Amino acid sequence: MSEASAVARFYDELAADYHLVYANWDAGMAQQGQALNSVIRARLGNAPASVLDCSCGIGTQAIALALCGHRVTGTDISSSAVRRAGREASSREVHLPVAAADMRRLPFAGHRFDVVVCADNSLPHLLTEEDVHAALAEMRRVLRPGGLLVISTRPYDEILRTRPVSTSPQLTSTPTGRTITFQLWDWHNDGERYDLEHFQLIPDGEGWRVHVRRSTYWALARQQLADSVTEAGFAAAEWEAPESSGYFQPVLTARVP
Known part of the structure; x- marks a missing residue:
């Protein structure tokens, strides 16, 4: 692709x-x-x-x-x-x-x-x-x-100094409950690019509907x-x-x- x-x-x-x-x-x-x-x-x-x-x-x-x-x-x-x-x-x-x-x-x-x-x-x-x-x-x-x-x-100047591997969870209230969004980052060997996994946990009845989407960024x-x-x-x-x-x-x- x-x-x-x-x-x-x-x-x-x-x-x-x-x-x-x-x-x-x-x-x-x-x-x-x-x-x-x-x-x-x-x-x-x-x-x-x-x-x-x-x-x-x-x-x-x-x-x-x-x-x-x-x-x-x-x-x-x-x-x-x-x-x-x-x-x-x-x-x-x-x-x-x-x-x-x-x-x-x-x-x-x-x-x-x-x-x-x-x-x-x-x-x-x-x-x-x-x-x-x-x-x-x-x-x-x-x-x-x-x-x-x-x-x-x-703010990539700050990010490049620490190269975090995740973001803090974001909570969003919806009529069916709270949705949770967060990201996991995997840095490339060049130290500038990173693969991102974008997680969303969406309330679905008694459980959760989980979406994971992936992309790559250049810091x-x-x-x-x-x-x-x-x-x-x-x-x-x-x-x-x-x-x-x-x-x-x-x-x-x-x-x-």
């Missing part, structure tokens, strides 16, 4: 239960949207922007940004995820065009968007310098001159990713910490000259 197919399968399998990684998905959506909206407006001004969320998943950031007044289009490598994003947007009376697409081959003409968002640790699914550069080059291609790139990843350090962004033709690449942006992950922004 190709790398792209494996990532698509991971999110196809997760799409129906993705909201369960949040204690409260709607509250998380609102908080993330407000934070990203502030990042965008601080750099581009208060006018609504044309935004591409090129890793929209089930719509967490895309729907939230649309509710903040932006004109948002969502794409994702998972067809199941984008279908759900479309349904979730419609149920909230939000206009959100969606399409299944690989971020390395975006199906849009050049210079179409004011902002491209690639949030929630999506870019690190790409495991080689060539693929990261291809994705960043596509993001730059579809941005207008002066356009804004917004990427968020896990890109901040300077490493900033250098890649600059090499792809962006300018003024800078990181903003969660304490400053209000977003739950470090945020990298850069501009098209």
Whole structure:
């Protein structure tokens, strides 16, 4: 199975239960949207922007940004995820065009968007310098001159110092009980990439329904990713910490000259 197919399968399998990684998905959506909206407006001004969320998943950031007044289009490598994003947007009376697409081959003409968002640790699914550069080059291609790139990843500088092997359990209350979500990580010999097992234990009658989904990530350090962004033709690449942006992950922004 190709790398792209494996990532698509991971999110196809997760799409129906993705909201369960949040204690409260709607509250998380609102908080993330407000934070990203502030990042965008601080750099581009208060006018609504044309935004591409090129890793929209089930719509967490895309729907939230649309509710903040932006004109948002969502794409994702998972067809199941984008279908759900479309349904979730419609149920909230939000206009959100969606399409299944690989971020390395975006199906849009050049210079179409004011902002491209690639949030929630999506870019690190790409495991080689060539693929990261291809994705960043596509993001730059579809941005207008002066356009804004917004990427968020896990805090990999800190993670690379300790190389954890698991995440803490996340509990989500549902009408049938509490769902438990956690991850196990297995680091590769290169010390940068890791295989992830994503566990969800969902109440099912007197027992549990257990899902295990697997994927691989590249723990890109901040300077490493900033250098890649600059090499792809962006300018003024800078990181903003969660304490400053209000977003739950470090945020990298850069501009098209």
